[in-house]
Amino acid sequence: METRKIHDYLWEIPQSGAMRVPGRIYASPDLLADPKSDESLQQVRNVACLPGIVKYSLAMPDIHWGYGFPIGGVAATRISDGVISPGGVGYDINCGIRLIATALTYKDIEKRIPEIVARLYQKIPAGVGSSGAVKRASGADLRRILEHGARWAVEHGFGRPEDLEFTEENGCMAGADFEAVSERARERGSTQVGTLGSGNHFLEIDVVEEVFLPDVARVFGLEEGATAVFIHSGSRGLGYQVCDDYLAVMGKAMRTYGIELPDRQLACAPIESPEGKRYLAAMAAAANYAWNNRQVIMALAERCFLEALGIGPAQLGFRLVYDVCHNIAKIERHDVEGTEEVLCVHRKGATRAFPPGSPQIPAAYRAAGQPVLIPGDMGTASYVLVGTGRAMQETFGSTCHGAGRVWSRTQALKQGKGRDLFREMKDRGITLMASGHRTVAEEMPEAYKDVHAVVDAVEKAGISRKVARLRPVGVIKG
Amino acid sequence: MPLEGAEGSGGSFEYFDHAADLGIRVAAPSLPELFAAAVRAVMNWIGPAPKGAELEIEVRLEAEDLEGLLVRWLQEALYIFQQRRAYVTGVKRLKLDGTRLEAVLLGRVWDEEDRRSFSEVKAVTYHKLEVRQEESGWCARIVLDI
Numbered sequence: 001m002e003t004r005k006i007h008d009y010l011w012e013i014p015q016s017g018a019m020r021v022p023g024r025i026y027a028s029p030d031l032l033a034d035p036k037s038d039e040s041l042q043q044v045r046n047v048a049c050l051p052g053i054v055k056y057s058l059a060m061p062d063i064h065w066g067y068g069f070p071i072g073g074v075a076a077t078r079i080s081d082g083v084i085s086p087g088g089v090g091y092d093i094n095c096g097i098r099l100i101a102t103a104l105t106y107k108d109i110e111k112r113i114p115e116i117v118a119r120l121y122q123k124i125p126a127g128v129g130s131s132g133a134v135k136r137a138s139g140a141d142l143r144r145i146l147e148h149g150a151r152w153a154v155e156h157g158f159g160r161p162e163d164l165e166f167t168e169e170n171g172c173m174a175g176a177d178f179e180a181v182s183e184r185a186r187e188r189g190s191t192q193v194g195t196l197g198s199g200n201h202f203l204e205i206d207v208v209e210e211v212f213l214p215d216v217a218r219v220f221g222l223e224e225g226a227t228a229v230f231i232h233s234g235s236r237g238l239g240y241q242v243c244d245d246y247l248a249v250m251g252k253a254m255r256t257y258g259i260e261l262p263d264r265q266l267a268c269a270p271i272e273s274p275e276g277k278r279y280l281a282a283m284a285a286a287a288n289y290a291w292n293n294r295q296v297i298m299a300l301a302e303r304c305f306l307e308a309l310g311i312g313p314a315q316l317g318f319r320l321v322y323d324v325c326h327n328i329a330k331i332e333r334h335d336v337e338g339t340e341e342v343l344c345v346h347r348k349g350a351t352r353a354f355p356p357g358s359p360q361i362p363a364a365y366r367a368a369g370q371p372v373l374i375p376g377d378m379g380t381a382s383y384v385l386v387g388t389g390r391a392m393q394e395t396f397g398s399t400c401h402g403a404g405r406v407w408s409r410t411q412a413l414k415q416g417k418g419r420d421l422f423r424e425m426k427d428r429g430i431t432l433m434a435s436g437h438r439t440v441a442e443e444m445p446e447a448y449k450d451v452h453a454v455v456d457a458v459e460k461a462g463i464s465r466k467v468a469r470l471r472p473v474g475v476i477k478g
Numbered sequence: 479m480p481l482e483g484a485e486g487s488g489g490s491f492e493y494f495d496h497a498a499d500l501g502i503r504v505a506a507p508s509l510p511e512l513f514a515a516a517v518r519a520v521m522n523w524i525g526p527a528p529k530g531a532e533l534e535i536e537v538r539l540e541a542e543d544l545e546g547l548l549v550r551w552l553q554e555a556l557y558i559f560q561q562r563r564a565y566v567t568g569v570k571r572l573k574l575d576g577t578r579l580e581a582v583l584l585g586r587v588w589d590e591e592d593r594r595s596f597s598e599v600k601a602v603t604y605h606k607l608e609v610r611q612e613e614s615g616w617c618a619r620i621v622l623d624i
Contacts, residue, residue, distance in 0.1 A: 065496060067605030067621050091601040091623045128524075128596040129560055129588070187561060198598035199624060237560055240601045240623075244553055247604060252542060264545075264604040408495035409624060438525070438597045478598070 001041050003032075009061075009461040013041065018262065019048035024056040026395070026461045031061050031453055043070040046262045050075060051270075052082020054336050054343065060350050060400040061457035062449060066090075068265030071349035074398045076334065077271065079342045083259065084276045085268035086250060086283070088346030089329050091243040093283055094290035095201075095234030096325035097373045098167070099384065100298060101220075102305070103317025104227045106207035106473065112309060113205060117431045117474040119304040120203060124297055126196035127435035127478035134193040134296070142190055143178045149288030150295040158194075158299035159320075165362050167323040168352065171291040177281035181238070182245045185282075189238030189289055194296035197233045198478035200443055203301060204230040204375075205474035206382060212466040216386050219368040220321050222468050229318075230382055230470075231297050232375055234327065235290040242286045246279045271344050280329070287328060294323060321384075322362075322371040326351045326401035334396050345396045353387030353399040353464050372464055376403045376451030378443055378475050379428050383455045384467045391463035399464040400455070403448040416441030425475070434477035443477065488615075489515025493523070500599075500622045501606070507615040513579070514569040516548060516618060517555045523622070524559065525596040527567050530587035534570060535562065540578045545607045547577050548618060552602040555583070563588055599624050 003025070004012045011032065013023035023044040025032065032041075040063045047069055048057035054076050063072035068087030077083055109116070125131060134156075137145065145152045150171030154161055164171045178186075196203060208226045211217045222228070235242075250267035253275040254260070259268065269275035302318040309316070329346045336343070354361055354370040361370040372385040380403075391397050407415070421440045425432040434440045458464040489506030502519045506512040521527070537554055541547040555566045564585035572581040588596075601623040608619040 065499075067499060067603040067623065091603075127593055128598045129563060129593055184557065188557070191561070199600070241557075244601055248541075248546065248550075251546065251604070264607060267604065409500055410493055410495055435594055437594065442597070 009457050013045055015048070019045055020050070021048050021053050021056050023048050023059070025059040025063060026457060026463065027061040027063065028453065028457045031449060031457060040065045040070040043068070044073065046266060047073055047075050047088070049261055050077060050083055050085060050266065050268065051259060052077040054078060054341070058395055058398070060398070061454045062349065062400045062402055066348065068263050069346070069348040072400060073348045074346065074350045074395060076343040076345045076396045079271050079331065079344060082271055082344060083268035084271045084279055084329060084344055085266055085346060086243050086246045086279055087265045087267065088348050089243070089283060090327040090348050091240040092234035092327055093239035093242060094287035094325040095327045096290060096294065096323060097230060097232045097375055098294050098298065098323035099321040099371070099373050100229040101222060101319050101321050102227045102229070103315065105225045106227050107225065109227060109309065113474045114431045116205065116305060116308045117433055117476060119308045120301060121433040121476045123304050124196055124203060124300050124476060125194060126198070126476060128198045130195045130478065131191045137190045137193045142186055145193065145292045146178045146181060146285035146288055147176050148172055150291040153292050153295035153299065158296045163295060163320045166320045167291055168325055171295065171323070173284035173287050175281055176284035176288050178285060180278045180282035181242060181285050185238045185241035185245060188241050189236065192236040192238065194293055194300065195236060196297060196478055197236055198439055201233045202378060202475055202477045203297065204378070204382070204472050206230060206470035206472050208468050209381070209471040210469045212468065213386070216368045216467045219365060220371055220384065220467065221319060222321065222384060228470055229301055230373070230375060231294050231301070233290070233293055233297065235286040236293065238289050239286040242282045246282060249275050249279070283329060287325065290325070291323065322373065324351050324373050332396065335393070343396065345398070347398055349401050350398045351401045352397055353385070353391045354397045355387050355389040355392050371467070372399055374400060374402055374451065374455060377445040377448035378432070378472060378477070379425060379430060379445035380451055382470045382472070383451065384470070385455065385458070385464040386467050388463060388465060395463050399458050403451040403454055407447040409442045412442045412444055412447040413438065415446065416444055430472050431474045432477070439477060489518070491515050491519035496621055499603070500624050502620045502622065503617065505615065505617045509574055509616050510572040512616040512618055513548065513551055513572060513574070516552060516620065517566055517569065520552055520555060520599060520622065521566050523597065524565070524599055528565050528586050528588040528592040530589060530592070533564060533585050533587065535564065535583045535585055537579070537581045537583055543577055544609045547579055548609055548620065549602045549604060549607065551579060552620065556599055556602070558583065558585065597624070
């Protein structure tokens with residue numbers, strides 16, 4: 001496929017055929033996937049065909065082959081004449097990540113990590129078919145969760161009111177509508193409140209290994225040598241069902257509105273249509289469910305630390321740094337060729353990265369910029385970045401979301417045969433507990449792109465800046 | 479015209495690589511056997527069949543087209559797996575009439591111990607979806623979100 005280099009970290013797929021805009025891929029040459037085995041670049045082209053898309057069909061350096069949209073894809077469409085595509089959000093609506101800082105140094109608790117991990121593994125529902133910390137959410141509870149997000153968790157003693165300010169959208173997207181979520185989706189959600197999930201979802205204990213921007217790190221409350229916790233999870237069966245329900249709705253709607261696209265998974269409807277509005281309302285509800293889940297899991301994790309260490313909350317100092325989503329569509333104002341326009345920004349495996357001065361980020365962070373949380377694979381490193389003005393100009397305020405896969409699941413399983421991956425993690429200094437042994441093989445570090453290279457690429461492209469690097473020391477997975 | 483069938487041994491499946499997800503190719507002499515083989519392929523990826531109590535589950539579905547019906551069929555199996563905690567072990571009866579389907583699935587209940595062997599399948603996508611009739615029978619291609 002023809003690509004044109006814009007600079008060392010930015011490539012363009014020229015507009016041609018049914019594309020309405022060019023494609024732009026942020027990556028170093030090493031990171032660009034081999035097109036013969038990875039159709040991600042073709043997916044960037046396909047997304048460029050969406051009605052109402054503006055500027056570029058974008059891809060971040062962790063780009064890999066998804067379904068419809070590439071993972072690492074960003075596309076903005078005009079509200080007035082553009083479409084919303086559930087595939088541009090994904091099945092796992094508001095799959096996202098939160099970072100919690102503690103007052104403990106890693107040295108304080110190094111010997112106690114296996115014990116803390118064991119307690120987390122016991123108390124945090126994780127894995128295929130796990131049921132929730134809240135046994136079965138009543139209809140009234142579920143309505144409140146879907147329409148008020150993480151506020152439900154706080155009202156029920158999971159965490160603190162101030163946590164909401166440090167969550168994207170304050171843990172609750174406006175416009176969520178319980179009625180837009182199908183009976184089946186609600187049923188699936190009722191039994192999974194507070195569950196971590198499986199696959200690439202995790203709860204991880206990390207140590208802040210290196211700080212790159214001390215002033216920003218100080219604002220975020222991150223110190224070298226400190227213990228931190230990452231939680232990566234999404235909207236579980238409720239979100240998957242919402243996406244599936246609306247892909248079917250949109251599939252029909254495309255015929256009504258005369259939309260044709262190269263991939264059925266890009267099914268969409270005009271944002272202002274009844275189908276578009278209803279999907280947005282259901283998507284917001286699913287996003288709220290995910291934020292509520294991460295809030296519940298955070299509170300459960302705090303209790304595990306307190307019980308394992310026999311200390312009080314003040315000594316532990318468990319504090320939410322930030323929570324970001326990386327599968328979502330947001331209605332935002334952005335500059336398009338000198339005019340401010342209202343756009344629907346799809347981020348599929350991409351993270352919002354707003355610059356200093358943005359009113360949407362917590363007041364305490366406004367001078368520094370929005371924290372961006374980038375999980376690597378389970379054996380390597382994770383990063384905290386900060387958003388930049390250049391991201392706002394070039395990528396609708398977006399950046400990468402993680403390491404991105406290079407091996408398929410089957411390749412990873414083949415490579416994992418005969419290996420004791422739990423032992424390998426232990427040799428790296430990481431206590432790992434997981435309920436699905438196959439999942440561990442599928443998630444082995446080699447299956448992922450080098451997170452350092454992904455983060456270097458976004459920094460060199462100017463769309464994010466590195467604040468800190470964290471190293472995992474304990475992991476629980478489903 | 480309605481097509482009836484039961485689980486035959488006449489279907490086969492294989493997985494193909496897809497970076498973050500999983501591809502399945504299915505082939506069978508008849509359409510009902512294709513649908514049966516496709517659900518076997520999904521359950522086989524999830525993990526080994528448990529040995530819990532057996533049950534039968536009636537399913538009635540319809541869709542816009544045949545491909546959509548296949549997606550709905552597999553999504554139903556995933557729903558039964560998660561919500562009914564039942565692993566689909568076979569298809570007792572399957573009737574296809576255009577884009578309508580009626581079936582009786584056989585399943586086994588799974589428990590906490592079984593969970594350790596399972597891998598999650600989040601959803602059945604429409605990406606690269608294909609159901610095609612060939613000289614030798616039927617084939618399908620599906621990508622799963624895992």
